[in-house]
Amino acid sequence: MSDAGPPQGAKAPSGGSAAHEVASVGANSAAPMRWHTVWHLGDDVDTDALAPGAYMQLGIEGIAPHCMENRDPAFARDVRPGDVIVAGRNFGIGSSREQAAAVLVHLGVAAVIAPSFGGLFFRNAFNLGLLLLTCPEAGSLQGQPQLAIETAPLRLALPDGRVVACEPVPDFLLAMAQAGGLLPQLRQRLAAQASSRL
Amino acid sequence: MTAQSLAQKLIARAAGQASVRVGEIVTCRVDLAMFHDSSGPRRLKPMLEDLGATIWDKSRVVLVMDHYVPERDDAARRIVRIARDWAREQQLPHVYDSQGICHVVVPQHGHIGPGLFCVGGDSHSPTGGAFGAYMFGIGSTEMLGVVVTGEIWLRVPRTIAMHWSGRLAAGVCAKDMMLAMIARFGMNGADYQAVEFTGDAVRGLSMQERMTLCNMSAELGAQTGLVAPDDVTWQWLRETGVAPLPGDGDAMDWASDPGSFDVQHDFDAAALSPQLAAPHSPAHGVPLAAHADTRIDVAYIGACTGAKLDDLRFAAQVLKGRRVASGVQFLVAPASLKDRAQAEAEGTMQILTDAGAVVLPSACGACAGYGDSFAEGQTVISSTARNFKGRMGPPSTQVYLGSAYTVAASALRGRITDPREVMA
Numbered sequence: 001m002s003d004a005g006p007p008q009g010a011k012a013p014s015g016g017s018a019a020h021e022v023a024s025v026g027a028n029s030a031a032p033m034r035w036h037t038v039w040h041l042g043d044d045v046d047t048d049a050l051a052p053g054a055y056m057q058l059g060i061e062g063i064a065p066h067c068m069e070n071r072d073p074a075f076a077r078d079v080r081p082g083d084v085i086v087a088g089r090n091f092g093i094g095s096s097r098e099q100a101a102a103v104l105v106h107l108g109v110a111a112v113i114a115p116s117f118g119g120l121f122f123r124n125a126f127n128l129g130l131l132l133l134t135c136p137e138a139g140s141l142q143g144q145p146q147l148a149i150e151t152a153p154l155r156l157a158l159p160d161g162r163v164v165a166c167e168p169v170p171d172f173l174l175a176m177a178q179a180g181g182l183l184p185q186l187r188q189r190l191a192a193q194a195s196s197r198l
Numbered sequence: 199m200t201a202q203s204l205a206q207k208l209i210a211r212a213a214g215q216a217s218v219r220v221g222e223i224v225t226c227r228v229d230l231a232m233f234h235d236s237s238g239p240r241r242l243k244p245m246l247e248d249l250g251a252t253i254w255d256k257s258r259v260v261l262v263m264d265h266y267v268p269e270r271d272d273a274a275r276r277i278v279r280i281a282r283d284w285a286r287e288q289q290l291p292h293v294y295d296s297q298g299i300c301h302v303v304v305p306q307h308g309h310i311g312p313g314l315f316c317v318g319g320d321s322h323s324p325t326g327g328a329f330g331a332y333m334f335g336i337g338s339t340e341m342l343g344v345v346v347t348g349e350i351w352l353r354v355p356r357t358i359a360m361h362w363s364g365r366l367a368a369g370v371c372a373k374d375m376m377l378a379m380i381a382r383f384g385m386n387g388a389d390y391q392a393v394e395f396t397g398d399a400v401r402g403l404s405m406q407e408r409m410t411l412c413n414m415s416a417e418l419g420a421q422t423g424l425v426a427p428d429d430v431t432w433q434w435l436r437e438t439g440v441a442p443l444p445g446d447g448d449a450m451d452w453a454s455d456p457g458s459f460d461v462q463h464d465f466d467a468a469a470l471s472p473q474l475a476a477p478h479s480p481a482h483g484v485p486l487a488a489h490a491d492t493r494i495d496v497a498y499i500g501a502c503t504g505a506k507l508d509d510l511r512f513a514a515q516v517l518k519g520r521r522v523a524s525g526v527q528f529l530v531a532p533a534s535l536k537d538r539a540q541a542e543a544e545g546t547m548q549i550l551t552d553a554g555a556v557v558l559p560s561a562c563g564a565c566a567g568y569g570d571s572f573a574e575g576q577t578v579i580s581s582t583a584r585n586f587k588g589r590m591g592p593p594s595t596q597v598y599l600g601s602a603y604t605v606a607a608s609a610l611r612g613r614i615t616d617p618r619e620v621m622a
Binding site: 044046048049052053054056057058070089090093094095096097098101116118119120122123124127128170172181182183186187189190 | 236237249250323335336337338339342343346347351385386390419479566567568571584587588589
């Protein structure tokens with residue numbers, strides 16, 4: 001199933017910054033609730049749907065407008081920074097091309113929520129700073145225009161007050177997503193090594 | 199110490215531990231990092247420069263140009279040039295340019311063997327598991343991490359045993375086994391765990407057929423696919439001239455310990471008929487009979503999955519002394535130059551060209567969907583691994599997946615055909 005996207009005017013109240021932003025991950029009580037506009041994508045969204053092979057010769061800016069074009073042409077056009085995706089089973093199955101995750105980062109997607117992910121895509125997403133939440137009950141989010149992400153424990157909050165549990169994410173992966181991915185972490189690691197040699 | 203599967207033994211060795219627990223997160227030393235023109239230099243070079251970092255151990259890196267060769271346009275030329283320039287600049291010792299597809303070329307040049315822990319910048323990297331290596335695919339940023347540090351993290355997987363007893367019938371092969379398993383479990387059915395192929399039917403397979411099993415573990419959603427090394431493996435390695443490896447021979451107990459499998463699924467090889475995956479998913483598998491007589495425009499034997507020497511031989515068995523149906527485009531892209539040379543030397547290629555085959559370069563070609571692809575509305579039967587909508591042509595292209603036997607038999611009749619009907 002593929003919705004036409006969020007209804008007009010359903011924009012998250014807190015808006016979204018132009019830069020990519022990992023969904024706020026902080027103490028549940030402290031931060032004000034941040035509402036994310038939800039895109040509902042279906043089951044089995046494969047890496048060819050996210051980053052079509054015909055555009056793989058291009059950079060991320062070139063691939064991004066074609067993300068999901070065979071399944072939901074409105075997505076790449078209308079998705080806004082800070083939006084989240086709620087998908088069905090097996091999101092990101094297929095190839096190792098990390099452009100499939102990179103286009104979502106480029107488009108500003110703050111998190112993808114699904115009952116299961118392709119394993120390679122799962123690693124790639126965190127390596128690029130994209131938060132993935134494995135949510136066995138993602139199906140119950142169908143039709144929800146907005147949600148918020150809470151941590152400790154990791155779960156989703158809905159405007160009607162309902163909460164939906166997510167599977168825990170190892171701390172080092174959460175840290176990787178928050179750092180913006182593996183590259184910034186490697187930079188820190190190399191800098192630390194260099195300074196310890198001084 | 200809990201019972202250890204082959205996957206666990208390989209991971210434990212790479213992690214420097216006596217054993218590992220399922221679910222445990224470990225850091226492994228990488229013995230081999232393989233990447234190609236698409237996933238490699240064009241993405242690694244700028245990131246390495248940005249970091250001011252260098253390759254941890256060039257002797258453990260293999261670069262293969264296979265996705266964008268032969269260059270069909272300026273964009274491809276640019277990508278391949280980056281790879282060639284970088285290989286020269288870095289003085290990489292192991293570079294295979296336009297020699298064939300990485301998953302076939304790299305083992306054929308002796309880089310993969312039992313006991314090794316390997317990563318590849320491509321999703322079909324589990325192919326290396328056929329040789330008793332732990333090998334899996336990763337993205338370019340993660341490859342950057344490996345290239346800089348020589349390490350990678352891993353969550354120790356459960357091992358799912360796919361146990362095939364009995365013997366395959368004539369005209370039925372590893373590709374059919376995989377299509378049947380993918381149809382049964384789905385494209386993410388292996389849940390990113392390790393799959394080990396066991397049983398008499400697997401033991402009876404050639405090295406290349408075992409590669410097909412492990413290759414398509416990717417379509418099962420496994421992190422890796424494994425076949426425990428045996429006499430077939432050792433003999434192949436000797437013939438290929440592979441130097442003794444760390445953990446060589448009997449130094450390591452290769453068998454999975456009793457009780458180490460999370461689950462075992464049993465299959466009867468003798469009962470397996472030729473399988474077909476209908477558009478647009480490798481998991482749309484059905485016995486071939488369900489689509490028999492569907493008219494085809496193109497018959498394609500290609501890719502690391504379906505154009506190795508054994509696949510070429512299967513096709514030749516069907517087509518010897520025959521010609522494909524008029525109007526059918528029969529394309530053969532041998533997986534490596536080495537396989538092609540052997541097929542030429544033994545007469546297999548002659549049989550295929552006499553049957554009407556157009557021989558294409560040994561590269562990823564139409565399978566990668568990066569360049570040459572099929573036309574609007576065409577119906578294709580292909581020995582490759584993936585038939586996602588829009589991958590090998592416009593969304594209107596209908597791609598059926600089958601074995602090289604099935605592709606050849608279908609080319610012969612111009613419609614989807616059970617190879618057993620046309621094999622003597």
